Amino acid sequence: MSENRERQERILAAAAELFVHYGYDKTTVDDIAREAGVSKGAIYLHFKSKDELFETLLVSEMQTYAEKWLELIDADPKGGTLAAMYKNSLYALNSSAFMAAMFKQDSRVLGNYLRKPDNFFRVMRDAQQESERYVFVKMMQDAGALRKDMDAKVIAHIMDMLAYSLVGIDDVLPNQDKPPTEDIIEGIAEIMDRALTPEGGGDSEAGKAILQQIAEASRQQLGIMKEAEQE
Amino acid sequence: MSENRERQERILAAAAELFVHYGYDKTTVDDIAREAGVSKGAIYLHFKSKDELFETLLVSEMQTYAEKWLELIDADPKGGTLAAMYKNSLYALNSSAFMAAMFKQDSRVLGNYLRKPDNFFRVMRDAQQESERYVFVKMMQDAGALRKDMDAKVIAHIMDMLAYSLVGIDDVLPNQDKPPTEDIIEGIAEIMDRALTPEGGGDSEAGKAILQQIAEASRQQLGIMKEAEQE
DNA sequence: ATATGACCAAATTTGTAATTCTGGTCAATA
DNA sequence: TATTGACCAGAATTACAAATTTGGTCATAT
The missing domain is CATH 1.10.10.60 (Homeodomain-like)
Incomplete structure (x- = not known):
């Protein structure tokens, strides 16, 4: 370097x-x-300005998150199932306080940056037609890694809910004896595995192939954003 | 009246x-x-003061919520299963904007009341040893309505996460094509049913019996709080 | 060629006095 | 007796000038 x-x-x-x-x-x-x-x-x-530095950091954190996710999946024997992939996304999200703050749009961390009329998050939301989670779940379903009788949009949203509350619930619902985060994530993974895996088990290899595909697309999109930011 | x-x-x-x-x-x-x-x-x-009025309203909303929950369960053919009970708690929560605000501790609604040193929520948290959700899940497990290989504390917490994010996610993650709330709740119910029901199906009647028990205890507790408040 | 930090205009925060608002009371009223 | 709303003290908000901080620049130093 x-x-x-x-x-x-x-x-x-x-x-x-x-x-x-x-x-x-x-x-x-x-x-x-x-x-x-x-x-x-x-x-x-x-950096041209404080905001450009900040936005570079946002993109960088997203990249780090994506890479961490891929790593975890690669290292996971059951990495190709939908439940395992989702589980690893939660571990990846949880491993960076900044990424977690981004995900839950934590105003304590993001502060007045959020009020800027064309901030990173607004631009991103306006740019994307469908949520990344939905695209991912849909592809997995088409590949046979998610039961056909589940609505991909609903599953994707429930996954977002769980991710959001995993990193956000402490802010408002202090629970004296909250279980360790790892136990929570494993619990979610078990529930998802039982509920989402098609009869006869999903095709693990197809799942991994899809992930590579999405990862590549994601890398490209982030690359584009990084360029757009330079201007 | x-x-x-x-x-x-x-x-x-x-x-x-x-x-x-x-x-x-x-x-x-x-x-x-x-x-x-x-x-x-x-x-x-x-009412002695604005705060007493407010606190009376808090208790009243909790009672309404509890009654609504019981009603829904009673009317539900599968009402005795853990998944159905949880599902109906989500419907009950979602049916009152004020109750939802209480649950997510919405500072836009609760405002400076939350800052009061011995407000209702603090008192409630300090008073209870174990979360209501956990008590409920544990009893259901003991009654055979939840798989034994699941940790009741973890399940209870995941249920809280889903309830919290059901009413709270809109505030921070505006999703253009979020599915209808009913679809989300039914999706959660299906997932929970598959993941939590013991092999051979849970005992629906035992579940309902437990609920009556909890409802009675809850009514008593709320009654006590109402009295405490009068002072 | 690179890097620094003193410097500046603009923005933010602080101090504070004037003003408005609001929770709660109680003499007057019905 | 039951109810009202004018009234008041204290709290909250506003207004605004003074003081401080901060993002960004650039002449100077390395």
Whole structure:
């Protein structure tokens, strides 16, 4: 990795930590520079503005999330089933506080950035016709990895609900004896496995093939966004 | 119903509507009096303070919710299974905007009431050792209406997650083509039925018996709270 | 060529005095 | 006796100037 690239990574890492802890509003460019051990000017050699830095971080976190997801699936013996794939997406989501904040649109972290008229999230929502989750579930169903008698749109939405509440429920419903997150995710996986796997078991290999396909498309889309952002 | 009692109901109904629409902070006692068609003084003949009115409403909504739940179960042919019971709790929750706001601790509705040091919700949380949902799930498991190989605490928590996200996900994740709520609830019910019902089917009658038991306990607890509130 | 941090205009926050609003009371009324 | 609404003290909001902070720049240093 070039020295320049390495410094950019350091800046982004510092920014991620500060944004998660203090939020977009309370984190200043000076803070980021100090935390990353560079001068403020250096930040502006990498990013045109605070917002561009922030948006680069958003994209970067999404990429990291996608890669982590793929890794987990690859390492999972049952990785090709719909339930296992979904489960691993939850682990991936849960592994990054910043990504979790993005997913639940945490206003404490995203702050006034959310109010900007054409922020990253709005643009993304307007751009996509169908939710990524739905596309994924639909493909899995067509490939025989999800029972035909389930409505893919409904399943996709329930999956979003569970992901959302996995990272968001603590904010509003403090539960004294909440089970460990891992137990929750495994519980969800078991439920999904029983409820969604077609009779006779789904085709695990077909599932993995689909994932590669989606991953590739996703990488392309993120690449495009990264370019769009440079302008 | 006594004339006095009827007026109290009218006040509470008016308050519920205003609180849901404008929130606790922006709803004044004058507003409530006007909406209910009574004088402000009359409000204070029924309630010692705005907060007492509010808390009476909280308890009243919980009672209505519990009754609605029982009704739905009674009317449901499969009402005794765990999945059907849970499903009906979601319908009951979804049928009252105020109850939904309570469940998700919606700060737009509950406003500064939530900041009060010993508000209803804090008192309730401190009072109860185990979550109601867990008690319910555990009893159902002991009665043979939930597979033994599932952890009741985990299942209870996942049920809370789904309930929370059912009423809360719209606030942060606007989904252009979200399925109708009824389809979502039925989808959840189907998933739960497949995943939680023991081999050979659960004992539906035992389930209903348990519910009556819990309903009775719940009625008692709410009665106690109502008294505690009078002070 | 690269990197820095002093510097600045604009935005945000703070302090605070004036104003409005609101929960609660109670003398007057029906 | 039961009910009302004018009234009031304290709370909340507004207005706005002063002070501070912050995103971004660029002359200077390395």
